[in-house]
Amino acid sequence: MQLPVLHIEYPAWVASHVDWDRPYRTDEDRMRLAIEMSRQNVVTGTGGPFGAAIFERASGKLVSVGMNSVVRYNNSTLHGEMMAFMMAQARLGSFTLRAKDGPEHELFTSCDPCAMCLGATLWSGVTRAVCGADREDAFRLHFEEGPVFPESLQYLRKRGIEIVAGFLREEANAVLELYRQNKGVIYNG
Amino acid sequence: MQLPVLHIEYPAWVASHVDWDRPYRTDEDRMRLAIEMSRQNVVTGTGGPFGAAIFERASGKLVSVGMNSVVRYNNSTLHGEMMAFMMAQARLGSFTLRAKDGPEHELFTSCDPCAMCLGATLWSGVTRAVCGADREDAFRLHFEEGPVFPESLQYLRKRGIEIVAGFLREEANAVLELYRQNKGVIYNG
Numbered sequence: 001m002q003l004p005v006l007h008i009e010y011p012a013w014v015a016s017h018v019d020w021d022r023p024y025r026t027d028e029d030r031m032r033l034a035i036e037m038s039r040q041n042v043v044t045g046t047g048g049p050f051g052a053a054i055f056e057r058a059s060g061k062l063v064s065v066g067m068n069s070v071v072r073y074n075n076s077t078l079h080g081e082m083m084a085f086m087m088a089q090a091r092l093g094s095f096t097l098r099a100k101d102g103p104e105h106e107l108f109t110s111c112d113p114c115a116m117c118l119g120a121t122l123w124s125g126v127t128r129a130v131c132g133a134d135r136e137d138a139f140r141l142h143f144e145e146g147p148v149f150p151e152s153l154q155y156l157r158k159r160g161i162e163i164v165a166g167f168l169r170e171e172a173n174a175v176l177e178l179y180r181q182n183k184g185v186i187y188n189g
Numbered sequence: 190m191q192l193p194v195l196h197i198e199y200p201a202w203v204a205s206h207v208d209w210d211r212p213y214r215t216d217e218d219r220m221r222l223a224i225e226m227s228r229q230n231v232v233t234g235t236g237g238p239f240g241a242a243i244f245e246r247a248s249g250k251l252v253s254v255g256m257n258s259v260v261r262y263n264n265s266t267l268h269g270e271m272m273a274f275m276m277a278q279a280r281l282g283s284f285t286l287r288a289k290d291g292p293e294h295e296l297f298t299s300c301d302p303c304a305m306c307l308g309a310t311l312w313s314g315v316t317r318a319v320c321g322a323d324r325e326d327a328f329r330l331h332f333e334e335g336p337v338f339p340e341s342l343q344y345l346r347k348r349g350i351e352i353v354a355g356f357l358r359e360e361a362n363a364v365l366e367l368y369r370q371n372k373g374v375i376y377n378g
Contacts, residue, residue, distance in 0.1 A: 001209040001210075003198065003199055003203065003204065004198075004253070004276045004279040004280045005196070005197070005198045005279075006195065006196070006197040006198070006275055006276070006279055007194070007195070007196055007197075008194070008195040008197070009192065009193075009194045009195070010192055014192065015192070020190040021190075064193070070284050071284060073284075074278050074279065074281075074282055074283055074284045075275055075278050075279065075284060076274065076278060076284045076285060076309070076312040076313050076314065077266070077271055077274055077275055077309050077312070077313075082266055085265065085266055086195055086264055086266055087193045087195070089263050089264050089265060090193040090194075090195055090263065090264070091193045092263075093263055094263055095259050095260060095262075095263045095264060095265045095376055096265060096376070114308055114312075115304065115305075115307065115308030115311065115341070116304075116305050116306075116307075116308030116309045116311075116312060117305075117308070118304065118305075118308070118336070119303055119304030119305025119306070119307070119308055119335045119336070120265070120266050120305045122304065122305075122333075122335050122336075123265040123266070123303075123305060123335070124265050124266075125265070144311075146308045146311050146312075146344065147307070147308070147311075147338075147340065147341035147344035147345070149336075149338065149340060149341075151336065151338060152304070152336035152338075155335065155336035156336070187284055187285070
């Protein structure tokens with residue numbers, strides 16, 4: 001049998017829509033990039049309305065972006081956060097973003113992570129996760145978040161991960177609404 | 190900036206250790222293949238002691254295998270189950286294994302899925318998950334499973350996914366013990 005091989009890269013618009021050199025100094029700067037990834041994904045038709053980005057916490061250096069790529073790659077695991085984790089680790093050549101003597105990293109995501117992405121957040125090594133739209137916003141589009149409970153977030157917090165919810169929620173949610181108006185595919189309906 | 194590109198394939202031993210043509214008729218046949226993936230991964234040194242496989246439920250046709258590939262690819266998301274889901278969907282050219290008019294699929298995994306993989310199980314479209322070793326077995330090696338609660342399993346069951354735990358647990362756990370004796374890397378310690 002011909003064994004399958006995965007080849008995963010960013011959609012072409014990333015080259016022209018992401019500034020890798022500027023520092024993203026504030027939480028607003030960082031979240032707006034995550035939201036912009038979600039918006040471009042919708043506008044360009046490359047995936048669901050979910051974007052993410054990973055930064056060095058102290059410097060604001062951008063390490064990776066992510067965007068939902070489930071339909072583009074026929075791959076149900078490729079949520080925006082997963083793309084961001086995989087790309088960040090590929091770029092750094094490390095399976096953890098919490099390397100000894102290395103800088104701390106943080107995730108910005110345009111919507112609350114689903115159960116899969118919340119688990120992946122724990123394994124990724126980020127020490128902070130900032131979320132925009134919430135699970136009810138996603139659910140209004142019939143996107144489901146899976147088994148995430150208050151204890152799930154508490155579990156991550158006990159492992160030293162700071163979690164911030166509802167940050168720039170309205171801006172993030174506007175992209176979900178845009179996707180709904182465009183009648184985008186609901187792949188986990 | 191040079192954008193990262195992911196290239197993910199099976200370790201070389203899969204070509205000689207997996208029979209894609211025979212039917213795997215019983216649960217024992219199917220679980221033993223998942224366990225064999227975990228064992229080969231340890232023996233060959235290609236990753237952590239976790240293996241998985243996905244089958245058509247009715248026919249026993251093998252659709253994909255998976256093996257932990259976190260260290261091999263510097264990618265914290267590449268647990269055995271994730272590899273199995275991604276490869277199955279790549280092979281079928283579909284982001285769901287629960288296509289209308291298509292056969293139902295099931296996951297066999299050599300150890301209880303972590304929080305990430307449990308979420309991924311929900312999105313994958315499998316309708317059954319059979320697990321070997323349990324989270325306490327993994328924890329004895331200092332592998333953590335993350336925020337998985339009884340309600341998490343219940344959530345999946347309510348979505349129509351049958352979950353079987355502790356199936357051929359001793360055989361599965363023997364590979365965890367082998368990994369411990371070999372002093373394998375504990376990447377999420």
